[in-house]
Amino acid sequence: MASKFPTKKSGEVDLRTRKGHDMTWSCDKHGEPIKFFCKKHKIPICHPCATKDHSQKPCELDDIEDVIFERRRQLDEKRPKVQELHKQLEVLSTKIKTVSTSGSTHLRTINNNIQASYHDKIKSVGEKENRIIRVINEEADEEIRLVNEKREKRIKDCNTEREKERQIIKDKEANLLSDTKTISGVLTKKTNNLSCKNQHAIKTLMSIESTIKRINQHDETLVNEAPQVLASIDENLSLNVHQDVSDCLDRIQSEVERVKFVEGEVGGEYYGRIDGYIGKWELVKSIHIPWAVEKPWVRGLVSDDEICVQDVGNNDMYVTNINTQHTERVIDEGVLITSCAPIDSNVIVCGKMRYDCTGDRMDGCIILYDRQWKVIRDISIPMYGDSSYCSMYVDVDRDGMIIAAQSNQSIIYVINPTNDKIVNTITMQGKKVMCRIQALSSGDIVVETDHDKFTVISRSGEEKAVIHCDEWVWPQCRVDKLTDTLYIAYWDRARNIYAVDQVSRDGIIQARRIVESEGSFSTLFTMYISPCLFTPSGNLVGCDRSKLLLYKKAFIL
Template sequence: MAANFSSTEDICERENCQSVTDVTYYVKEKKKLCDDCASTEECIGKARKGRPNLYCEKHDGEEIKLYCTTHNVAVCQLCAMIDHHDPSCVRQDIEGAIMDSRAKINILKEKAKEKLELCRVYGDHIHQCRKDTNTYLQALKDEVDSVINEAVQTDKDKEKEDLAKINQEIDEKNQNLREEIQQINEKIRKNDEEREKRIELNRSYAEKRREPIDNKQQDLQTDIKNIAEEKERKISELEKAWQDKTKTTETTIQKLDTVLENDENVVKDGHHVKISVRGELKKPLNKGEVKQVTDTILGVRFVKGAGREKYDGRIDGYDGEWKLIDTINDKIKFPAVVGYLDECNVIITDRLSGSRHTYMLDINTKNSRRVITGRGTSLILSCALLNDDKIVCGKYSEGCTENSLTECISVYDRQWKHINDVTIPKNTTFDKTRVDVAVDQDGMIIAAEWVQSKIYVINPADGNIINTIACKDNIILRGVLSSGHIIARPSPPDHKLYIIDRQGAQREIPHSGVIQNACIDPMTDDLYVVTSDEEYKTCMIDQVMSGSDMKKRRVASFPLSTKLDNRKRYFKHSRVMMTSSGKLIASDADNILVFKNRFTL
């Protein structure tokens, strides 16, 4: 059930009408209408004015006249009869109920006003509370701030003290660091000084390293210059002959023209002129010499040895003429050549009895210095340069009583400080023996005991023998080719030389004379042998191989010193060496002789 009350503020609910005058709720139509609209629609059941207009929603707008106080609800007659007929339901007239309700509401209103006054007073208390507590809290805050500020100030004072300590400590550390920096700067200064010294030393070493390169360049350019001068000399000679022949031929033509001028000259001088010019016209122009010059010059080449530095080579490719270019007379009494280290430095020993010292001779400056002081029981016989720039020497040694030779092969640095000895088996039954050494292209030491049949290939890094070559005959080692094949002569000496491979197979190089010694060209593998006359007065050097081809020609010959008491033995001990530039080094027991193959046309 629901109740609706009319009001002067109600608005007419008819469509297109907004009137607020005399608006009344019509029960049947269930809407509010003004009087005009109600008349138009012939509405009935108009609500009465002057009393509450309450209508029951449950019973189709039935007017509400009662109020059930038991259930506190307004009801119409039908509701009272149907839903509120129970004896427990107390019904009251709606107007009385409204009046009772108004009275109760007014009482509540008064109580609400009293409560409102209490609220106002309570609000004042709250405001006062806020004010009082704010004042208190501000005072508390001020107290806290005062205490805290005092504590903060105390801490700031401590901070200043700590800061002073920190600054003092850091200043002390910085002072220590400054002192360390000063020391470091001093070390840096010393390092810079060391740098300058090392740079200067490096420059000096570099200059020394480049010195042989520069010398090699000068030698090569000198050789080319000499060839150019010889070529120019020969061509000038050919030009002179050509000019002479041209002039002679022109003169011949003039003679013939004179004879042919008239018959009288033909009759008178013709026969004589014919005889005189016929021989001149038959002379050849020597065209072959011009071709020979061209072919010879074009055959000249820059020869580089296998496995060597690119700059290390010489001008070759021609036969030329071997000439003695230098004779060096040093303080050594009986110099014997035993090896060489480079273009300048030749190793020689003094064959004077009781001396046995070893010297290094600079053939450019012609000065020598002793590098090994000999002993009565030891003597350097041969030497060669290892790939790491160390020097290996073969020696004569006495007192060899064990089954191995421990002091017959020694290794030195370039300042001739002894590094170590290399041991090989002893094959001789005597307590005196000697060992010759050479170095192959791989840097291995090739060693052989004199007058024995075994050759040893030794790794210089650890001194181990990596190969033993058994020869057919007793031999004396003379060198090693770039192929690895070994050059040796038989012992006793004979009219032949051996080329021995690493398996022991050998090839013979024959010669008309008895071969006392041999020499290998390190750049071309050309092979030279040393022979003598029957009385061992003259030393003769012949080329027997050019590369792999047999070739025989006399290179040089010279007499040995008359002061020698045993020339035959000297032939065996003094070597002939070929440098990479093509200089042939030998000794006549008085002087060191230097030969060079000169280009000739």
């Protein structure tokens, strides 16, 4: 082993300084100056050690000064990289704070938008209340005591009803603010984790820098500890914490910026929700379809929580409330309904299939019902083709107009439900309606033009996008009326599962298999694949032939 030279005694000769260094490092065994470094045994040795113990191969000796010089050079080469990485991580700390602040600011902006929107709605309710009270007062002034009593009662009833409206709006606002708070919590947790990871890396590098400074003060420490320090530096450099954290922050910022407050009217009712992100769909409720419905098929929704299910065995129509889980039979006339949609809070439009059509008009294929499912009237439109078989598909657009199309034809009608007049006729070029048509909030229309293709057309009949995927077996498409996002339910032959893909209105698949469920293909194939529905409040409702499956979307990072 090597040690410091003993202090000079009387009469001893001073040791010569080598290569500019104050060499006071001696061999513990011989007391001689350290001159070599054995590369095989990785120890510093003196001349007698080299001659007696390390003179035989495979020992390979280096001059100790060269070793010291090389070790110091290696450390000096690494120091700029360590210092540069230290600077990058310090900059990354600032970026973490910036992303966290930016995300929080973005979410605060959404909160402000929500509060502003609902403030106007509450104000509108107040104005509505004032208008009603004015009318009541004007009517009551014409009578004396009895009318005054009637007036006071009506005012009280009005106040009660308006308070209910206010409370409904406040509850919806509270739910939305709760959603943004949840998202903010996810953001905070993720950025805090990244901050901890980054701070740990900074502390590690500061420790390495401190160690480098310490071992550089003594040659012996430098020689003995430098390899471990160099290995630690290389290990930390290879972890690439800076890039990993930076990439994660970019992804977080991108995902948070997707979050939007979307609002609009569907079926005459106002809806608002937090959306825009992909998220993760979670099954929150299974609603069993009564055993009396032998062959259930989802036809559509007539409100946010009312799903129309038809028994295609006998064509009876049922409505299931996904909140109360109550199912009620509403039509038992044995007519196959192809589609249905709410026009407003009082009226529902249904498209039907008939086998006894005659003449040049289609009668009994577009029916208006009230909310008790009593027929209001039939809307008659021109008929094309010479077959007695007629199948009509309907939906309601953003303006409350009915859009209707006969299967195997290229014409789509836009009908005013207040007077049954055709206000526009759209003709597709080179394509025909296979099945369902659906209106987008943009004004465009999604048409099923083949068994596995859906075409988006403009109001002039121009083709804007064709939506298709080879993996879809008997796909069914349904539209989110607030965002125009499409949800394609299909049988995934390769995985032997029922699945749903999320697709943009221009045909880009945004997410594959956002929900999946197992089942027998032969059972599902009895009437092809039952579609999924998207409610205006943001729920996804699927059907596995025995129950309705309610999914909600959660924000994830």
